[in-house]
Amino acid sequence: MAIWLPRLAIDRWRLAEGLRPGQGSDAAPLALIAETAHGPRLAAVNDAARQAGVRSDMLLADARALCPELAVAPADPAGDRAALEALALWAQRWGPWSALDQPDGLVVDVTGVAHLFGGEATMLADAARCFAARGYAARPALAPTAGAAWALAHHGPERAILHPGESLDVLPVAALRLDPGTVLVLRRLGLKRIGDLSGVAREALARRFRNHKAPAANPLIRLDQLLGRVPEPLLPVLPVDVPLVQRRLMEPIRHRSLLDRVLADLCADLTRVLEARALGARRLELALWKVDGEVLQRRLELAAASRDPAHIAALFGRKLDDLDAGFGIELARLRAPWTEPLALAQRDLEAAAEVHGTSLAACIDRLAIRLGPEAVRRPVPRASHVPERAQQWIGPLEPERVSQSDLPFHTRPLKLLDRPEPIAVLYASPDGLPRRFRWRGAVHEIARAEGPERIAPEWWRERSTVRLRDYYRIEDGAGRRYWIYRSGLVDDGRGGAPEWFLQGLYA
Incomplete structure (x- = not known):
């Protein structure tokens, strides 16, 4: 099942503003813009702007010439992708796994599960209804292959189902998921529909597009994927359980000493969570909720995986020197979005002289806090015989990809x-x-x-x-x-x- 969200960006903006479709600001012409080298360009438009002649990918100056009352808001492609990933996980209610169909669609494997929803048509209706309840306009379609389902969702009737024996010859060649340049070439050749490709010898098309290796630029590859002649790999979206701990305070705190104590407790709690999973944190995020609703965030990136609570608390302490608690902080949350395997190790019980935070990784973390994350780097050889490209800068503890023995250069200056x-x-x-x-x-x-x-x-x-x-x-x-x-x-x-x-x- 392919699910196309044609107004994903606009729907996200409308939900963030608390509006219903056609209500308030959504009733007026609106466009989301992105900055480009040639100036602001429209990334998405609502229905009112589309009726006024404004289209996506237009320059803002051209759009304002067509629609002077056009309102604009900044686009958020990173937020759109995060929302699409969340919807992909939620869409697994209809199948065992789902995948992203960039930039505004999903693919769900519904093999053998349609009877659980009362049939294929009922399942498509349920998908459209559930997305509408969440505030998203959706066009679901069902077909034996991902390419055919995508073609029906984008260019077929609403809630289309491809039954055995039916074909997609009446759909335009754009339904093959080709880039605009390839679609333009096919139209100039008189091939406007998928069925027109069957009237051309396959060898002729292969000669015409033999230099196009990308699937989006080769209609033969896309046609084979549409018909299921060649497999199409899809990358499922898997849920990631991010280690997270939080403390909801009985009374708001304003003083630094109390905040340091809460931070130490959070680090100790997170260490126990990481230790239970045999993980170490590489990136940590601290969020502090103030009484007035403002959220203060601090991010920390470590040179190597660690779960030393004293070391993590000391590094975060340097990032809290400019903190303004206002009327107080009532909730503190610490999460580790980036973790790496870190085996459990038993400390030497007799090593009483061991001092936490004196390792190389700890030293690098302290330098990065003082000088900035990009200031601590090391040069390593790079596979290039051009001198200015023969080395690159990487993280202090990142493994080298190329060894010096692989670069047998003549004597070169230091x-x-x-x-x-x-x-x-x-x-x-x-x-x-x-x-x-x-x-x-x-x-x-x-x-x-x-x-x-x-x-x-x-x-x-x-x-x-x-x-x-x-x-x-x-x-x-x-x-x-x-x-x-x-x-x-x-x-x-x-x-x-x-x-x-x-x-x-x-x-």
Whole structure:
């Protein structure tokens, strides 16, 4: 069963405003906008705006020209996805598992369960009624495959069911879940409906779209998925039980000492929950409800999985220095949305001198609290032979994906400039070795030179106009050593004369 929510974003906004369909602000033209490189663009519109000629994906300036009274509100795609995930879990009342159909639909496996609801038609009616009760407009459809159910939900009659022996030839080619560019190409070829594809030889379509590997750009792949000739993998939505503890206080608290005590109790409670599941927390979220209804939130991310209550409480304590309790805090909640397996370990009972929080992970957590989460990083090798891409910055305790032994480079300097600086080579020997160059206003005579080490462009990442490089290790008369390179060759067809740059310094 495919369930299409055509007004998901608008319905979410209306529910947040406490409005009914066609009531209050929902009766006036409204659009949800998203910021783009070309200016605000409409992400969703309500029925009143659609009747005024406004459509989704229009620029706000063009929409205002058509409908000057158009009201706008910011779009929330992250909130829409979270709501869709929650609806996917709720929709498992009709089947054992469900999956997301981005950006505004669901797929539910209802194999062999229709009789529990009194038949397929009754089950579709129940789905439409339940979604309407929750405030969402929904178009459910039933078919043997996910692709066919999607086609009926989006382009078929309301609450459509595909029975054995029936076909979807009358539906437009857009029902194959193709991108707009592919649909436009098919329409220009005169193929406007799914049935029109059967009149074209499969080999001809395969030749026309042989370079299109993505399913949304290849009508043959989508047609095979629609008919069940090839499997279509779907990723079920699984519920995640987030460890959570909370304390509802008998009296609102305002003083920091009392808040620290409540925080310590919460950390101890959460530690027991994590220990029972053999988990450690990587990300923690603290929410404090004030008497006036305001919610104060603090987030903490650890370098390694931990369930040390004293360490967690000390880190959160630094984030509460600027807290304004107002008239008091009456509810405190601590949750761990990101956890990792952490085996149980028995401490040495004789290790009386052990001090909590002195491990490397604890030290990194304290530095991150003081300097910011992005300030504590470490460089690791990266699988690229281009010098400026040969390393990347990762978290202090994240495992390396590439080892140094996998990158057998020649000797390279320890210090690389942020950007290669242009130099002027005043004299080069006939064999191409530089003999004199000017850098930062000073002329350097080259006493020794070694090279070249030729590095070709990464053709799978860069444009065809990028030139190859010849690197040289050089030493001037004062004993200073540099790493320079020549960009391009004479008459290589990728630009003018070769250019020289200095990229590194040897210690």
